[in-house]
Amino acid sequence: xxxxKIRRSIALQLVCISILMFIVLxxxxxxxxxxxxxxxxxxxxxxxxxxxxxxxLSINANQPDSTGVVFTVVEEIPQFPGGDDARVKFLxxxxxxxxxxxxxxxxxxxYITFVVNQDGSIVDVRxxxxxxxxxxxxxxxxxxxxxxxxxxxxxxxxxxxxxxMPIKFTLVNDEDIFNRPIRKR
Numbered sequence: 001x002x003x004x005k006i007r008r009s010i011a012l013q014l015v016c017i018s019i020l021m022f023i024v025l026x027x028x029x030x031x032x033x034x035x036x037x038x039x040x041x042x043x044x045x046x047x048x049x050x051x052x053x054x055x056x057l058s059i060n061a062n063q064p065d066s067t068g069v070v071f072t073v074v075e076e077i078p079q080f081p082g083g084d085d086a087r088v089k090f091l092x093x094x095x096x097x098x099x100x101x102x103x104x105x106x107x108x109x110x111y112i113t114f115v116v117n118q119d120g121s122i123v124d125v126r127x128x129x130x131x132x133x134x135x136x137x138x139x140x141x142x143x144x145x146x147x148x149x150x151x152x153x154x155x156x157x158x159x160x161x162x163x164x165m166p167i168k169f170t171l172v173n174d175e176d177i178f179n180r181p182i183r184k185r
Contacts, residue, residue: 070115070160076153078116078161080146087146091167094142098134102171106132109166110139118158120148128164139167 080087100106108131115124125143130136152161 068160070162071152071154072162074152074154074159074161078120078152078163079150081148081150090146091142094145095138095167095169097169097171098132098138101132101134101169104132105171106135107170108132108135109168110135111164111166112139112143113162113164114143116149116151116161116163118151118160120151122146122149131169135169138169142167 080090110130111128113124113126113128114122117123122143125140127136127140130139151158152163153159
């Protein structure tokens with residue numbers, strides 16, 4: 001008798017959870033549809049579109065210069081010339097561990113975001129999070145030194161892309177993570 005009650009209770013809980021998940025998923029789809037519609041309407045009202053069947057993607061991908069859109073997701077992401085290994089090498093050769101952070105044994109990851117323009121240049125460099133102001137400033141300085149990237153593409157055309165990356169600062173005794181003596185500016 002007790003086993004039947006437990007089974008019924010579990011079955012009822014599963015049914016309730018299934019119903020709740022169905023409701024949540026459908027509400028999120030409706031909200032996403034409303035948001036997409038609002039975004040299309042805003043773009044359509046801001047620009048004269050001769051063909052009403054134009055979609056938001058065709059507006060963004062075919063006219064990146066005129067709209068100034070910055071993509072966060074693209075078909076081809078921007079790349080540092082030479083790939084990720086070259087980017088890590090560039091960072092390791094150019095980062096100077098801040099004296100203040102070294103003296104206070106401050107370590108951690110600075111999260112930097114920037115925009116890679118259609119020509120590969122880096123603009124709008126800023127910090128999302130950092131354990132210390134000096135590490136943040138050093139990470140921003142080094143990102144601004146980077147050469148032009150290979151730009152991201154959407155539908156085969158170069159577009160502006162928001163790119164974020166972590167830069168980890170680690171001390172090992174009196175040397176940085178790359179086993180180099182700490183350089184001073």
